[in-house]
Amino acid sequence: MEEKSKEEILAERKQRKAAKQLKKKSSNKVVNESHVKDKIKGNLEENLDKMKISQCDNDALKTSNESMSVNPDLMTHFLDNDKKFNFSSNNTSFNNETSSNISISNKECGSGIGNGINTFMESVSDNIKTKSQLKSERRAKQEAQRALKTQKKLDEKNVEQFETSKIKVNKLKTKFTHKIPKTVDVHKVLLFSHLYRNSSIEENNILTNINTEIHKAVLKLGVQYKNKVIIGSNARVVALLNTLKQVIADYRTPTEKDFSRGFEKVLGDVMTYLNNCRPVSVSMTNAIKFLKWHLSQLPNNISDREAQIKLREAIDDYIKEQINMAGKAICIMVQKKISQDDVILTFGYSSLIERILIESFQVGIKFRVIIVDAAPLYEGKELLRRLVKSGLNCVYVLLSAVSYIMKEADKVLLGAHALLTNGYVMSRAGSSQIALIARSYNVPVLVCCETHKFSERVQTDAFVHNELGNPEELMKADLWKSNNNLTPLTLMYEVTPSNLVTAVVTELAILPCTSVPVVLRVKPTSSTLS
Amino acid sequence: MEKIGERYSLLSYIREYFCKILHEEKDLSPGIAAIKTLLYVLENDKSETVQELDSNFQTTIDIMRNTDVPVTSVASGCELFLRFITFAKLDYKTFDECKKVMFHRGKIFMKKLTNARGKIAKLASTFITDNSRILVHSKSRLVLKAMEHAVSLHKHFRVFVTYSSLDNSGKEMADELKNIGVPCTVILDSAVGYIMEQVDMVMVGAEGVAESGGIINQIGSFTMAICAKEMKKPFYVLTESFKFTRLYPLNQRDLPNEFKYTSGHLRKDLSKEHPLVDYTPPSFITLLFTDLGILTPSAVSDELIKLYL
Structure with a gap:
């Protein structure tokens, strides 16, 4: 028995060596699962039958060498229940994708098997105990415990990795089966995918995650923008400036801060909030630019009161000069262009156009108006109501009838959202169609636009920068939400090329579209602002 | 009374002067003739305030527009001339000084115009x-x-x-x-x-x-x-x-x-x-x-x- 025990020690050492070698080796042969299982099973059964231990050890080592890809799960199972030796094929699931994970654990596998056998041997040679044996036993025990610990850790990792890889595989599978990668975006037009704002999440965010520091008036304004209660670039900028006046009045500079610095931050928050409600218009951006410039001009040690008065004056001046007076100047200029018995065609609703038409009528020019309107906003109805109320002779048609009615028109008057540096006109969707048809009928197209709506942006199409309207304005949700093949698209704006526009009427002069950059350069405010 | 009469005589001569230039120098565009006439008015004008001078210019332009020459270049030429010389209006204290500068500028303007053709x-x-x-x-x-x-x-x-x-x-x-x-x-x-x-x-x-x-x-x-x-x-x-x-x-x-x-x-x-x-x-x-x-x-x-x- 003593000899045997020596043999055992030798065997143990061999095992350790082999295990170390195995650790170093990282070759990962994928062996047939059942083959490995059978071998291990067979070996262990032999052990149970108290066959030659050393032989068994060697065999076990062999198997461990051969079976590089034994599942670590299986191994722990084997280690934990070394007397039961239950092998369930369920635990050993091999997957090509997970082979890399397994190969990492294989380094440990060899030693695992070795240790497992050690513990097994303990149980076998329980009654025979020499000093050396005891020592070796203890050592073996310790090692076994260590091995167990590391094994467990690794197992956890492996399981995780395995699971993630599984998900990856699933994803890959789905990629191959469905051509569209994101099944969520069924109701998005790919060409305009950059314009979508994840509305459902944001809607909640806007209302729930409201920064409490934002002024109540601004919150209200945001909702009004969002629900299109306040619509049209002039109305929006006036509303914004009036709201900001309130914000300024209620603003108190925190201690250890300048008025301008502190308020600029508030202004930034306000604008991000409003932008979340609805993308800001060019007129609004220009107004904010103007306000920021005034902020920067304020001296550092200015008192709140003085600063408030100064800013309020600046805002009032802006509204008066850039919007009201500019509108008046444009009215006078267009009046000269409207001759007796003219037929003026206009599209949608523009506050400026309304003012021009009503004032020209009141001056005593006799003319007729054709209002062209389009889905989904039908803004022309409002213009129609107001003009008829003022006593003008109006005709109301939809965009589809414009080529029929264009023959009658003498002039086309259009409002604008913004005038771009390349001379293109950004306005409500449908305007460029009007301009195109007017061009083909040789009817002069006048775009009326105050210079505060001039933008330094350049755009040649309506794809790059645009705003998406609410698709439910176009079509009821239950008509398309359930139907994956139907996607409504409402674009708010459109870009009209400059060659379709005869002239732009601004408060400075009547200009060709191409002169926009010159106006931007000459205009004193814009040069100082930029 | 005398002053009003003087002004009247100057203005009544304008029409004659303008037509004379056009008649004598066939090579001249009506626009340049108009500017020459304005320069002549500026030289011989006896008014004492800027406003008076302005109104004299205006009457001169009206008279020229009412002759039978094509009015387009007359209108643009006069407008540009006034624009050019009146830049100086507010920079000088006395009217005489201002008038001198205006005349000087007018001469420069004329020179520029005559060089333009070449x-x-x-x-x-x-x-x-x-x-x-x-x-x-x-x-x-x-x-x-x-x-x-x-x-x-x-x-x-x-x-x-x-x-x-x-x-x-x-x-x-x-x-x-x-x-x-x-x-x-x-x-x-x-x-x-x-x-x-x-x-x-x-x-x-x-x-x-x-x-x-x-x-x-x-x-x-x-x-x-x-x-x-x-x-x-x-x-x-x-x-x-x-x-x-x-x-x-x-x-x-x-x-x-x-x-x-x-x-x-x-x-x-x-x-x-x-x-x-x-x-x-x-x-x-x-x-x-x-x-x-x-x-x-x-x-x-x-x-x-x-x-x-």
Whole structure:
């Protein structure tokens, strides 16, 4: 028995060596699962039958060498229940994708098997105990415990990795089966995918995650923008400036801060909030630019009161000069262009156009108006109501009838959202169609636009920068939400090329579209602002 | 009383003076004649305030506009002249000092204008190449000058001139061209479409340049421009920058009547009168040769904005 025990020690050492070698080796042969299982099973059964231990050890080592890809799960199972030796094929699931994970654990596998056998041997040679044996036993025990610990850790990792890889595989599978990668975006037009704002999440965010520091008036304004209660670039900028006046009045500079610095931050928050409600218009951006410039001009040690008065004056001046007076100047200029018995065609609703038409009528020019309107906003109805109320002779048609009615028109008057540096006109969707048809009928197209709506942006199409309207304005949700093949698209704006526009009427002069950059350069405010 | 009488006598002389310049110097554009007259008024004016001077200028301009000359260049020339000299208005304390400066500036302005023609002729003559065939409408002093310059550079080219039945000025143009040794054919106004395929380019002068970059010129220019565009021939306009006017016609109908008819005609029933000028929109014009350089039509409004804003 003593000899045997020596043999055992030798065997143990061999095992350790082999295990170390195995650790170093990282070759990962994928062996047939059942083959490995059978071998291990067979070996262990032999052990149970108290066959030659050393032989068994060697065999076990062999198997461990051969079976590089034994599942670590299986191994722990084997280690934990070394007397039961239950092998369930369920635990050993091999997957090509997970082979890399397994190969990492294989380094440990060899030693695992070795240790497992050690513990097994303990149980076998329980009654025979020499000093050396005891020592070796203890050592073996310790090692076994260590091995167990590391094994467990690794197992956890492996399981995780395995699971993630599984998900990856699933994803890959789905990629191959469905051509569209994101099944969520069924109701998005790919060409305009950059314009979508994840509305459902944001809607909640806007209302729930409201920064409490934002002024109540601004919150209200945001909702009004969002629900299109306040619509049209002039109305929006006036509303914004009036709201900001309130914000300024209620603003108190925190201690250890300048008025301008502190308020600029508030202004930034306000604008991000409003932008979340609805993308800001060019007129609004220009107004904010103007306000920021005034902020920067304020001296550092200015008192709140003085600063408030100064800013309020600046805002009032802006509204008066850039919007009201500019509108008046444009009215006078267009009046000269409207001759007796003219037929003026206009599209949608523009506050400026309304003012021009009503004032020209009141001056005593006799003319007729054709209002062209389009889905989904039908803004022309409002213009129609107001003009008829003022006593003008109006005709109301939809965009589809414009080529029929264009023959009658003498002039086309259009409002604008913004005038771009390349001379293109950004306005409500449908305007460029009007301009195109007017061009083909040789009817002069006048775009009326105050210079505060001039933008330094350049755009040649309506794809790059645009705003998406609410698709439910176009079509009821239950008509398309359930139907994956139907996607409504409402674009708010459109870009009209400059060659379709005869002239732009601004408060400075009547200009060709191409002169926009010159106006931007000459205009004193814009040069100082930029 | 005496002062009012003096003013009256000066103003009554203006009409005479203006017509005299136009009569004596056939080579002069009415616009320059008008500016000369204004300069004369400034020199001889006895008014003591800026406002009085301004009102005198205004009456002078009104008188000149009421003569039977084409009013377009008169209007633009006067406007630009006033703009140019009155920049000084507020910078000087005494009126005499101010007036002196204004006169000085007026002289500079005149000098610039007289130099302009040579400059434009030089610019335009580089576009006239050997063996080219050029179509010209009626009489234009600038076109003539450019061709003269081209001849001095030993260029050989052929010119077709329309008869311009409004005042038969095409005949005069042809005679002058023959004098400087340019082979020249006078064609009927109605032959513009026929001749267009044979020519290499069209060169016209202008009575006025609108803010759009389009031109106001003797009637028939628009027809020629349409034909040229259809046949893909370049349409060049030679004009001095004092003819730039702050006017933006949308179409022919939108052109002010005082530009289309002489003051004599304006008193009659316009539906039976024939317009003297037409408006050529910028899309039909290839280039404008001016003393500011060679401009595209869209650059005209840029220059005007720089001047007036």
